Amino acid sequence: MSVIRVRGGNPLYGRVSVQGAKNAVLPILAASIINGGKSVIHNCPDLTDVRISVDILEHLGCRTQYENGTLTIDSSEMTECSIPHELMNRLRSSVIFNGALINRMGRSCTSYPGGCNLGHRPIDLHLNAFSKLGIITTEEHGSITCVADSITPCRIFLGFPSVGATENIMLSSCRSNGVTRIVNAAREPEIVDLQGFLNSMGANITGAGTDVIEIRGVSKFHDCEYSVIPDRIVAATYMAAVVVAGGRVEIANIIPNHISAFIAVMRECGASVTVRDNSLVITAPTYIRPVRMINTLPYPGFPTDAQSLIMTVMSLAKGTSIIRENIFCGRFTHAAELIRMGADIDISDKMAVIRGVRSLSGCSVKAADLRSGAALVVAALASDGETEISNVCYIDRGYQDFEKTLSALGADIERIETVD
Ligand code: EPZ
Secondary structure, three states: OEEEEEEOOOOEEEEEEOOEOHHHHHHHHHHOOOOOOEEEEEOOOOOHHHHHHHHHHHHOOOEEEEEOOEEEEEOOOOOOOEOOHHHHOOOHHHHHHHHHHHHHHOEEEEEOOOOOOOOOOOOHHHHHHHHHOOOEEEEEOOEEEEEOOOOOOOEEEOOOOOHHHHHHHHHHHOEOOOEEEEEOOOOOHHHHHHHHHHHHOOOEEEOEOEOEEEEEOEOOOOOEEEEOOEOHHHHHHHHHHHHHHOEEEEEEOOOHHHHHHHHHHHHHOOOEEEEOOOEEEEEOOOOOOOOOEEEEOOOOOEOHHHHHHHHHHHHOOOOEEEEEOOOOOOOOHHHHHHHHOOOEEEEEOOEEEEEOOOOEEOOEEEOOOHHHHHHHHHHHHOEEOEEEEEOHHHHHOOOOOHHHHHHHOOOEEEEEEOOO
16 A cells, blocks of 8 residues: 655745546546557556556456557457456446446446445446347346347437446447437547547547537448547646745647636636636635635536635635535545535535634545545645545556656655555
């Protein structure tokens, strides 16, 4: 196990280039089995979740090679259509393999996905969509078996614009003999990236990024090469770090309109943000202004994945802010840890009321999931004294070289390997 130790108080200066997007590359890795050939994926971040996905691909019979941020997958000799629970359980996005396996093999045998504990995370929208597409799913003893001789193209209305369900419908229906239409589809940039990747191997999908996606089924796919979009939540993380720690940083290799909602809130806090074509420069405010009310919403609204970050920033604002978490029911685990650091936060159901304090104080805290872990590191940068963050494995799921990057910007931060 390892911990991250931070001595707070250093402002951040310099430049950071943002990694490829975890939530774009994970469905793309699942999709790579569809063409039964070669997929070359550039700007692939080196993350634990990517390595687990590669373990799944190799379990299925694919050959993989990872070099200088490029992952090459050859799925031509794939034979397997089942994924053991110990692999499924380590990743939320493992559920996406069902759509890709059904497309390639006509069947999948998996189990309920794992991933960050953000409260109840059902997959009913996925399974209902599969049933409409003519996929027979049976669940027993924790396993889910999906079988489809062929896909029945149809119109699917999603009761909630679920990212994963949208992705699973795209993956399973892009090989068919008709048109499937998703209404109330998720509009996240990662959906647009999946459409781009699938079309690069011969699929015919349009509309990603809007709430109606049309998948015109095809019968043949071919080798492909694709570059993954930058990670918008990692970009937001470094922005939040500058606002609380102080300083001025250029954040490069971003797509600014993917983080419009977060940029708007950073400006409302008093930060100066200068946006260029594929970068921005953020300068910390002399003091943090409170943001009265923040609602997490499906894209392009304020992202739930940045909720823990904005709670950290608001903990140090000069006034009171309210956050309403509308996407996940259990996504306030970081609040208890921030309170241990001296924050003044009340939680009631979906609402968090944050009364800003003058400073936070370093202590030992625990990451409970990926984004709460990142938020605790950000809080530690602005805290008096020393903070030790444990369960760093959560942070490693989504952040490549997190502490090295912050150290290069001037933070007093290090990773310490502990003997268990
Ligand atoms: C994706 O999760 C992301 N993960 C999450 O990022 C992100 O927070 C989430 O989308 C929302 O943007 C990946 O892409 C790997 P959803 P996903 O299906 O697909 C409910 C991170 O930190 N729901 O859009 O699981 C669900 O319970 C991670 O990088 C159902 O009720 O999200 C939740 O309340 C965390 N039934 C809401 O919809 C279903 O069948 C959003 O879920 C599916 C979802």
